Amino acid sequence: MKKFLAAIAMTALAATSVNAATILVGTDAGYAPYEYKDPQTNEIVGFDIDLIKAIAKATGNEAKIQNMQFAGIIPALQSNMIDVAAAGMTITPERQKQVTFSDPYYDVGGLIMAVHAKNVDKYKHMNDLEGKRVCAQIGSTGALLAKEIKDAKLVAFDQTGEAFMELKMGGCEAVLVDKIVTEFYLAHKAEKDIVLVPHLYTHKQNGFAMAKGNEKMHKIINTGLKTIKENGEYDKIYEKWFGKKPEKK
Structure with missing residues (x-):
């Protein structure tokens, strides 16, 4: 019986692996605490990184992080070198002409x-x-x-x-x-x-960016973001990086 259950588990795991997709995520790891290299491990970490990984996991996918210069991220999206940008990117009218944004995930102070x-x-x-x-x-x-x-x-x-x-x-x-x-x-x-x-000049929102016309990826990111907000994972990540829970609206 144990062998039978183990076989079922292995089959399910294999099926999950086959169906899971790798989401190529572009970031600029020099913008702490959103994304930066941990000086101890040299691993790319941060608020955005934890979020996009959680979003990928919530939708049965896996996020692969690629470090690049910020100025090259939008061109990388437009040429399909990456699927998503997770780079502390503020949603602006100028950028919306070039890429599609997810639902906002963070209110920039x-x-x-x-x-x-x-x-x-x-x-x-x-x-x-x-x-x-x-x-x-x-x-x-x-x-x-x-x-x-x-x-x-x-x-x-x-x-x-x-x-x-x-x-x-x-x-x-x-x-x-x-x-x-x-x-x-x-x-x-x-x-x-x-x-x-001590003066704030703008109040903006950050979003994950994708190439225009990439409706499939847009749906994946928004679905995953909604899921982690509803199951409490978003709050945990937010508190980890900002030391407090997000304000409820």
Whole structure:
């Protein structure tokens, strides 16, 4: 009887393996706590990574994570090199012209301005950056916002950490970046030279991105996201990375 049950279990496992699909997920592992490389294991971890893996599992699939530069993620989607982008990507009208987004999975607190501690009284508002050098990650919403500042010169980098280093060395006057990313960076680097200007410039939502027309993948991601929100897995992941449960709406 035990052998018979074991055989059934093995058959079921094999069938699951055959039916399961590998979802190729593109990310930029330099945007903690959404996605980054664990310094101890060199494994790509983060809020987005846990979410997309949970979504894949909930739909009987498996997520394979591929690290790439943020600026190359949308082209990779458009050329079908990857199926989904899980990269702290804010849903914007400009990006919606290029890709399709899932239902929002995270409310971004907003973009903030990070400045050198010695300039905290000098730069308090966006207008103070007119004609100045402003740092941001290539292709980010921070970079888009920087372009709206009159006569400002955008200094763009592949990684957010590089932008912060440029700020410390005096290569720019401010970094425009996600509030949570900055708080995580400052907390884990014990950084004293960089401070946040306490003002939120936008309120946006993050979504997983897919190529336009990929209705099958769009359905998989939204179905999985709905499932993990209903079964409590989303709340567990959220609390793991942000230290609190998400606010219920």
